[in-house]
Amino acid sequence: xxxxxxxxDVIDGRYEIRSDVGEGGMQFVYAAHDKLxxxxxxxxxxKNKSATKRFKRSAIVAAKVNHPNxxxxxxxxxxxxxxxxxxxxxxxxxxxxxxxxxxxxxDPYSAAKVFHHLxxxxxxxxxxxxxxxxxxxxxxxxxxxxxxxxxxxxxxxIAKMANEELIEAAEGGTSTMTTSQTAVGALPYMAPExxxxxxxxxxxxDVWSVGAMMFHLLSGAPPFxxxxxxxxxxxxxxxxxxxxxxTANPQFASLAKELMDVALQCLQKNPDxxxxxxxxxxxxxMLCYSIEPRAEGVIRRIDYxxxxxxxxxxxxxxxxxxxxxxPRLVQVGANVIFASxxxxxxxxxxxxxxxxxxxx
Amino acid sequence: MRTLPARYQPSGPTVHGGMSSVAFCMDKVLxxxxxVKFLQATTHRRRMDDELAALLKMRSKHVVQIYDxxxxxxxxxxxxxEFIDGKDLFESFAPPNGIDGYYRQLWQIASxxxxxHAVDVIHxxxxxxxxxxxxxxxxxxxxxxxxRDAGPAAATVGFVGTPGFAAPELYATAAKFTSAIDVYAxxxxxxxxxxxxxxxxxxxxxxxxxxxxxxxxxxxxTGKNGTALSAEVVRLLDACLAKNPNDRPxxxxxxxxxxxxxxxxxxxxxxxxxxxxxxxxxxNRAIALRFGTVGSVDIAYDGLKFAVTAASGEVxxxxxxxxxGYQLPGCCVVALGSPARRNNERVFITxxxxxxxxVV
Numbered sequence: 001x002x003x004x005x006x007x008x009d010v011i012d013g014r015y016e017i018r019s020d021v022g023e024g025g026m027q028f029v030y031a032a033h034d035k036l037x038x039x040x041x042x043x044x045x046x047k048n049k050s051a052t053k054r055f056k057r058s059a060i061v062a063a064k065v066n067h068p069n070x071x072x073x074x075x076x077x078x079x080x081x082x083x084x085x086x087x088x089x090x091x092x093x094x095x096x097x098x099x100x101x102x103x104x105x106x107d108p109y110s111a112a113k114v115f116h117h118l119x120x121x122x123x124x125x126x127x128x129x130x131x132x133x134x135x136x137x138x139x140x141x142x143x144x145x146x147x148x149x150x151x152x153x154x155x156x157x158i159a160k161m162a163n164e165e166l167i168e169a170a171e172g173g174t175s176t177m178t179t180s181q182t183a184v185g186a187l188p189y190m191a192p193e194x195x196x197x198x199x200x201x202x203x204x205x206d207v208w209s210v211g212a213m214m215f216h217l218l219s220g221a222p223p224f225x226x227x228x229x230x231x232x233x234x235x236x237x238x239x240x241x242x243x244x245x246x247t248a249n250p251q252f253a254s255l256a257k258e259l260m261d262v263a264l265q266c267l268q269k270n271p272d273x274x275x276x277x278x279x280x281x282x283x284x285x286m287l288c289y290s291i292e293p294r295a296e297g298v299i300r301r302i303d304y305x306x307x308x309x310x311x312x313x314x315x316x317x318x319x320x321x322x323x324x325x326x327p328r329l330v331q332v333g334a335n336v337i338f339a340s341x342x343x344x345x346x347x348x349x350x351x352x353x354x355x356x357x358x359x360x
Numbered sequence: 361m362r363t364l365p366a367r368y369q370p371s372g373p374t375v376h377g378g379m380s381s382v383a384f385c386m387d388k389v390l391x392x393x394x395x396v397k398f399l400q401a402t403t404h405r406r407r408m409d410d411e412l413a414a415l416l417k418m419r420s421k422h423v424v425q426i427y428d429x430x431x432x433x434x435x436x437x438x439x440x441x442e443f444i445d446g447k448d449l450f451e452s453f454a455p456p457n458g459i460d461g462y463y464r465q466l467w468q469i470a471s472x473x474x475x476x477h478a479v480d481v482i483h484x485x486x487x488x489x490x491x492x493x494x495x496x497x498x499x500x501x502x503x504x505x506x507x508r509d510a511g512p513a514a515a516t517v518g519f520v521g522t523p524g525f526a527a528p529e530l531y532a533t534a535a536k537f538t539s540a541i542d543v544y545a546x547x548x549x550x551x552x553x554x555x556x557x558x559x560x561x562x563x564x565x566x567x568x569x570x571x572x573x574x575x576x577x578x579x580x581x582t583g584k585n586g587t588a589l590s591a592e593v594v595r596l597l598d599a600c601l602a603k604n605p606n607d608r609p610x611x612x613x614x615x616x617x618x619x620x621x622x623x624x625x626x627x628x629x630x631x632x633x634x635x636x637x638x639x640x641x642x643x644n645r646a647i648a649l650r651f652g653t654v655g656s657v658d659i660a661y662d663g664l665k666f667a668v669t670a671a672s673g674e675v676x677x678x679x680x681x682x683x684x685g686y687q688l689p690g691c692c693v694v695a696l697g698s699p700a701r702r703n704n705e706r707v708f709i710t711x712x713x714x715x716x717x718x719v720v
Contacts, residue, residue, distance in 0.1 A: 037416050037429055063390040066442060067496055068421040068720065075427065076389050088419075113717060120719055124496050250637045251630065251710055281719075288628040288714040290690060304703075318679070320693065322710070342689040344680030350691040350712065 003028030004045065004082065010035075011084055012077040015043055024138065024155065026051070031089055041074060042087040052083045059085045062156040064128045069121030071141065071154040090152055092143035095213070099146060100137055102358070103337065105220035107325040107351040108255040109289040110148060114140075115214050115259060116284035117151035122210055123277035125156060126203045132156055133201055135209035136189040137216070146294035146337045188222035189213060192234050192269055204271030210280065211266020218260055219243050220327055223267055237269030245327050252325050252351070258287060292339035296355075299334045310336060310349055319349040328354035362432045368396060368440065384443065387427075393443040394427060397503070398436050412439075414479040415504065421720055422472025424502040444500050449488035449549075453556045459580045459587040463622045466550050468499035468720060470615035473546055476501070477539045477611055484537075486545035487525040488552050498720045523565055524548060524558045528603050531566035540605035546614070547600025554578050562601075569603050590621050619718065625663045627715040629688075633707070640666065651696035651707045659688065659711070666713055674698040677711075688713060 001007065001020040005028070009017040015032040021042065022029055032043040046055045056076065062085070063073040075086035092098060095114070099106060106114065118140065125132060132139070132153065143150035191208035194201050215223040223240040224233035233240070242260055247253040262283050268274050275283075295312060302308035302321065309316040317340050324330045335357045338349035364370075368385040371393065375382045383396045399408075416426050428440035446452075449465075456462035469491055476483050483490075484505030492500050505521065521530055527544035529537055548562055555578065561568040575597040579586030589597070596617055602608050625642035632638075633649070640647055640661050646669070650656040655673030659666055668677075668686040675682055676695040690713050697706030 037426070038413055039417050060391045063392045066494065068498065072425060073390065109714070116717060116719055127495065250632045250635055251712060254630065254637065285716055285719070288626075288716055290712070290714040291717055292690060306703075320710075339691070341678060341691050343678030343692070344676070346679070348678045348692065350710075 001030075003030075003047070005030060011043065011082075012079045015041065015077075015084070015086065017043065023047070027055075032086075034086075040089045042071075042089040044085045044087065045082055049081065052081075055083050055085070058156075061130055062087075065125045065130050065156055066128075067121055067124035068150075069117045069152055070124060070156065071152045087154070090141040090143060090150070090154070092141055092145070092150070095137035095140040095142055097138075098142040100216070101356075102335075103146075103326070103353055103355040104328075105326050105353070106146075106217045107353050108218065108252050108259055109291070109339075109351060110146065110294070111214065111217040112255060112259055112284065112287050112289040113148050113291055114151055114217055115210070115262070116281070116287070117148075118153065118210050118213065119277055119280035119284055121151075121153040122206050123281050125153075126206070126277050130156060131201065131203050132206050132209070133194070134186050135206055135213065136186050137213060140213070144293075146296075148291075148294075188216075188224065188226050188230050190234065191271070192237065193271055195231060195234060202271065203277065204274050207266045207274045207277060207280070208271075210277070211263045211274070214259060214263035215240065215242075215267065218246060218256060218263065223263075239264055239267065243327060245325075249322060249325065251322065255287065255289060290339065292341075294337050294339055296335065296337050296358075299330060299332050299336060302330070302332060308332075309346065310338065310352075316346055317349045318343060318346040319352050323350040324352045324354065326353050330354055362398065362434060362436055362438070364396065364430060364438060368394065374398075387440075393445070395424075395441045395443045395502075396430075397439045397441060399439065400436050411481050411504075412437075414481050415476075418475060418479045418481075420472055420475035422468050422499055422501055423475060424500050441502065444492040444494050444502070446492045446494050449491045449493070449553065451489075452493070453488070453552075455556070455581045456554065458582045459589070460622065462554065462580050463593070463618050464718070465499060465553060466546075467615060467618035467622055467718070469501065469546060469549065470611055470618055472499065472501040473542050473611045474615050477542070482537070482539050483542050483545075485521050485525075486542050486549060487522050488549055489522075491549070496720075521545065524563050524567075526567075527605065528566045529605055538605055539611070540608045543600050543608045543611050543614070544602075544605075546611060547597055547608075550597050550600070551575070551578075554580060570598070570601050572598070574598060574601075590624070592617055593621055620664055622718055623664075623715045627661065627664075627666070627713060629659075629661065629666050630712045630714070631709060632712075633709045649694060649696060649709055654701075654705070655696040657682070657694060657696070659694075666711075674701075 002023055005017045007017055014036050015034055017030045017032050019031045021031050027044045027046050030043045032041055034041050046052060059076040071090055072088040074088060077084050139155045141152045141154050142148060189209045189212040191205035194205050212223050219242060224230045246256040246260060262280060266274050297310035297312035300309045300311040300316060305321060307320045310319055321330055335355050336352050337355055338352040340347040340349045367387055367389045369388055370383055371386045372384045380397055380399045385394050385396050387394050425442040426439055430438035490503040494500055525545040525548045527541040530541060548558060552558055561570050575589055575594040579588060596609055596614050599607060599609050629640040630637055631640060631647060646660040648658045655675045657668055657675045658670040660669045666688040668682050668684055671683055674697050678692045688711060692711050694709040694711055695706055
């Protein structure tokens, strides 16, 4: 367990720490049992004690947003000199760990679902007058892994704190930009105005970040790269090139193009030229995409480079190589994520995405 | 006696209902409004506690969230709940916004009741007054009849439910009820949502059966003439109001049917043959696939599903020989030519079915 607490610690006579569920740039996060109500919750506490005042503000900001695609704020308590935000416990992991870490990109159906739900959550926040300011894959929680049972944006309030650090980093120029851990993680998804004029950032910056995440989900990499080089490219305003594989396969081309078009609209340099979150919701609401649960398997064989079978925990699943989306070559032994449909002799997989082997 | 923790500052008068009262308060810690429901623990305290525990653990987009609990010395409890800024469906009745708007509302209510029944709780008082639409358009069910009892005590603690929405079995002297009372109340709520009133039969005490096929005569205002409900929805809503609880459908069945009809005429099939895509949808409902004298198949879209309308020769879908009536399983491959032939004597057409996702 990292941070100030260990299992068994009781906060405010009510929240009993059970386990450590990771840490963000600004805070420690624990799973705790609410002894009064008898349910599990997420308990967050700032890493930096001097940030406690802003932490309270951030809790209040987060509590304003009430939507199924936003993690729900339940309580805020102080215990001694510590401050705690109590949030609904999302039993999953963040978009980076859950999805991108192993696959780099998602098939366009899955990407569409993430896009739609992200836009919904961001739109609800914007309706409540709340701007996230720090949207990035590690602030998006996913339940059910590649099946995407639930998608929830988190750390709305924290973003405001992170923003202070981001402003310091941005105003300190590129050297602080690359040493601030918070800034490094956020940078590939940061709108140009968040870098140039960080104190005057509005809701359009969130739209930019959603667009950058979408670009990443579809193409396998953030639109303007990472690190210092990204800053120059983000500020330059030249639209990033989209990889050819997006539209190479007629089974995916149309949806991938529709999604990428919206993502590129979000990535326009001038904030006024970007769509509102509501407009993205409307666009996503018209898209057709399948939302079948995903399963995982290993390619057992490929015949004539055209079709083959995937070894799974159950019976083997048939696939065509034309169902594979993404830049990675499908080969025997590769780990894949897929949806499957009824078929004679074997179920048939579609779409199929090659991923890294799970880490032991 | 009943002093709320100081963080909850009353912001209006307390509203008294039959078995409970509700106070609207400002949570000064998180600076947001909350609704506090005071409830007297009854002789069935243990069951009430069990149900409350179930509700606290339940996660539903369509049921108000409980934030906190207070217990008072006079055997009352206070349930601190999210405050929904909006009117209830009774106060704010307006003719449905087309058939889609009507289905969408009913689907959300049915989803909420399904979530409640999934944790073995019966709401006991489903009615338009206990359903609100939040500012994001999400429908939320509130005001559980937790303190209301079934069984012999019913006569002394008062009537269970609300006349007009209460199922006939609740009028028996020793009323024993099941989750089917919520299904009945959902049926009555659906009727109210369509017309803004209940029929004399439903208002009778106890209620009399509706004329057979009542929902079939309902027209949802759209354009000049209004739209009839689909036959399947009519059948299910009529059955919700069946006198015999055993004749009512499970709420999940109603929910799933409404979801299907929400997507009526909104599905799409992407058909790719030799690299060129074409679409089947509401505007282009049928396709004929032919391969010389080897095999041919006609596939048509009826607004809900894609199915084979004619087949001759060797026609396989996902490796399964098919005949007229076969419903296509989401994403699949149509092969003309039997697997006994060499690959160059067969043609393959991919057929990927998808639809917009209903996101609230």
